[in-house]
Amino acid sequence: MQPALQRATLREFFPYLRGHVRVLALVAVVSLVSTGLSIAQPLMVQQLVNAVSASRPATVFVWFLIAITLGGAVFGAAQSYLLQRTAESVVLGVRRSLVGQLLALPVREFDRRRVGDLMSRVGSDTTLMRSVITSGLFEIVSSILMFCAAVVLMVLIDPLLFGITLCAVLLGAAGVLFLGRLIRRRSRDVQDAVGSMTAAVERGLSGIRTIKASVAEEREAAVIDGEATRAFRAGIAMARLQAAVQPIMSICIQGAFIVVLAVGGIRVAAGELLLGDLIAFILYLFLLVMPIGSAMSAFVQIQSGLAALDRIQEIARLEPERADEDRPVRIQPVPAQPDAAFGSAQGAGRLAGRSAGRSAGAIELRDVSFRYDDGGPDGTQATPASGSGALHAGQDRRAPLGSPGVLHTRVSPETEPSSVEPSSTESGRLVLDGVSFSVPAGSRTALVGPSGAGKSTVLALLERFYEPTDGSITYDGTALPQIPRTELRSRIGLVEQEAPVLSGTLADNLRLAAPAATDDQLRRVLAAVGLDALGDRTDDGLDLNLGEDGVRLSGGQRQRLAWARVILADRPVLLMDEPTSAVDSRTEQLLQQTLGEASRDRTVVVVAHRLSTVADFDQIVVLDQGRVTAVGTHEQLLEESDLYRDMASRQRLVAA
Numbered sequence: 001m002q003p004a005l006q007r008a009t010l011r012e013f014f015p016y017l018r019g020h021v022r023v024l025a026l027v028a029v030v031s032l033v034s035t036g037l038s039i040a041q042p043l044m045v046q047q048l049v050n051a052v053s054a055s056r057p058a059t060v061f062v063w064f065l066i067a068i069t070l071g072g073a074v075f076g077a078a079q080s081y082l083l084q085r086t087a088e089s090v091v092l093g094v095r096r097s098l099v100g101q102l103l104a105l106p107v108r109e110f111d112r113r114r115v116g117d118l119m120s121r122v123g124s125d126t127t128l129m130r131s132v133i134t135s136g137l138f139e140i141v142s143s144i145l146m147f148c149a150a151v152v153l154m155v156l157i158d159p160l161l162f163g164i165t166l167c168a169v170l171l172g173a174a175g176v177l178f179l180g181r182l183i184r185r186r187s188r189d190v191q192d193a194v195g196s197m198t199a200a201v202e203r204g205l206s207g208i209r210t211i212k213a214s215v216a217e218e219r220e221a222a223v224i225d226g227e228a229t230r231a232f233r234a235g236i237a238m239a240r241l242q243a244a245v246q247p248i249m250s251i252c253i254q255g256a257f258i259v260v261l262a263v264g265g266i267r268v269a270a271g272e273l274l275l276g277d278l279i280a281f282i283l284y285l286f287l288l289v290m291p292i293g294s295a296m297s298a299f300v301q302i303q304s305g306l307a308a309l310d311r312i313q314e315i316a317r318l319e320p321e322r323a324d325e326d327r328p329v330r331i332q333p334v335p336a337q338p339d340a341a342f343g344s345a346q347g348a349g350r351l352a353g354r355s356a357g358r359s360a361g362a363i364e365l366r367d368v369s370f371r372y373d374d375g376g377p378d379g380t381q382a383t384p385a386s387g388s389g390a391l392h393a394g395q396d397r398r399a400p401l402g403s404p405g406v407l408h409t410r411v412s413p414e415t416e417p418s419s420v421e422p423s424s425t426e427s428g429r430l431v432l433d434g435v436s437f438s439v440p441a442g443s444r445t446a447l448v449g450p451s452g453a454g455k456s457t458v459l460a461l462l463e464r465f466y467e468p469t470d471g472s473i474t475y476d477g478t479a480l481p482q483i484p485r486t487e488l489r490s491r492i493g494l495v496e497q498e499a500p501v502l503s504g505t506l507a508d509n510l511r512l513a514a515p516a517a518t519d520d521q522l523r524r525v526l527a528a529v530g531l532d533a534l535g536d537r538t539d540d541g542l543d544l545n546l547g548e549d550g551v552r553l554s555g556g557q558r559q560r561l562a563w564a565r566v567i568l569a570d571r572p573v574l575l576m577d578e579p580t581s582a583v584d585s586r587t588e589q590l591l592q593q594t595l596g597e598a599s600r601d602r603t604v605v606v607v608a609h610r611l612s613t614v615a616d617f618d619q620i621v622v623l624d625q626g627r628v629t630a631v632g633t634h635e636q637l638l639e640e641s642d643l644y645r646d647m648a649s650r651q652r653l654v655a656a
């Protein structure tokens, strides 16, 4: 859902110019001089003609005229260059802050927006904003200056002729102002349509394999064509209005010319006006018309620019993920650098445990409920409960653990939740409903359950991609909202379900969370996940280009690359969402071994469908329809949980 449309005003544009005041002041001086020279030109012509008519020497006026004309050209060029340069800097600033804002937005904003449309805001909308400066603001300012000077001089030369001109100009201006409002509206339509079209193209290109495999090229092309046609229609409607602006003004001005020529000619013939004065008046009429013309096109540009600003500010107004929380609490100490994961004494592939004294990574969820559309379109978030402490009310059970820490879990009676649909509300279905369990520091916990049970959602909440609608989550006893997000995330390594790969090289992808890692460390981590052959595949080595979205990798390779990335990042907590779903059994064995080493002294939470991969975990949490139905070890759950036993028997882990 889009936020309510707010219209930007020119005033809102000025903050973007703040860092450029000096250059703009210089531009103002240059354009003042340039305007002055243009205004002086007819005066020189007037003097020249009147001197020649009266048989007086006129050479000096000729030289002045040449100097003024050349000077005007030089200053005009300087003004144009400085303006373009400033405009480019403004656009750079806007793009930087827009991209910064986009990357700072909460994940839920991306759930409800189209990537292509966001891209078009960074691209074409910022370009439109540029025209507000280049052909907009200054054009209007210098046009007004020129206009005023021309008006004063015309009044001085002949008030009657000026009166005729004024009537024509006012008539044209009234028509144009009326059209201006419509132009702004149409321009917004055009940009929205272009945004939709970009989104449709993005959808088509990013899913090109699926589209081809579904033989859906034509249908997809038709969708894009529909959007392109909408953009075309909006463009045509805009063009119609723009086309009307120019004729309205030219009819009025041409009418003024004809009348001025006729009346002026009669007055010159009657000896009431000098020929030089009439010529000067007509030249000023030109000077009046020129700025009106450019002011009109500047007006159109400004309207389009403001419509673009609407779209940019729509994003700027969204509340970003807050960098710091109300009462930030630092978790001590800072995590180890990549070296800690690959201590030289251990040799290649050795996945050492955490350095002594590192934050332990105990996690507790207490009565956590969540629905996806909870944030609402205005960027507000559900206020998370600010509880702290690792214990909760309810039925506690000490689970058997081989690692430090004590597990406290509240287990809802298994029969109760699995048969009940999580309640629905108007604002969205509860995806998690009163989820409570504890993950002691250094333990391995698996989340299992049917598809759609909410397992990935739990991981998303632990990363604070979303805020719980209700309940609280603590990390080492501190409520998550009290930990700065960057601090929290720098403690967690995440292997996502889809194992996304960023466009770029193998090294780029590996260094995403460990920018300081050496090539040697990259090679060792690749070996640890069985990807060493990838770096040796071509002469490019670690600079091997993985293609758009890592298209040159197989599904299993993508997954292993994601493993390599988090292992290299050496975080105290590892969250893994079906991390071996795409690999063969041999690779799975290697990864299990890698995980075994990596999880020494780390807290590991793995979402798994294949129960065999987590059967030896310290605890397994069974989720069903957003609720925890059982917690225990593999053996305990086989005894106690019907759902778990059913899943295990389907996977032939136990006899049916």
Ligand SMILES: Nc1ncnc2c1ncn2[C@@H]1O[C@H](COP(=O)(O)OP(=O)(O)OP(=O)(O)O)[C@@H](O)[C@H]1O
Pocket (backbone or CB within 6 Å): 111, 372, 373, 431, 449, 450, 451, 452, 453, 454, 455, 456, 457, 458, 497
């Ligand atoms: N971004 C989202 N916006 C809205 N609903 C979502 C979003 N992501 C997931 N859901 C919904 O939330 C529910 C739980 O999804 P989740 O991905 O957590 O399940 P899961 O247990 O991990 O499933 P699977 O095993 O299939 O990966 C599903 O009904 C899903 O449709």
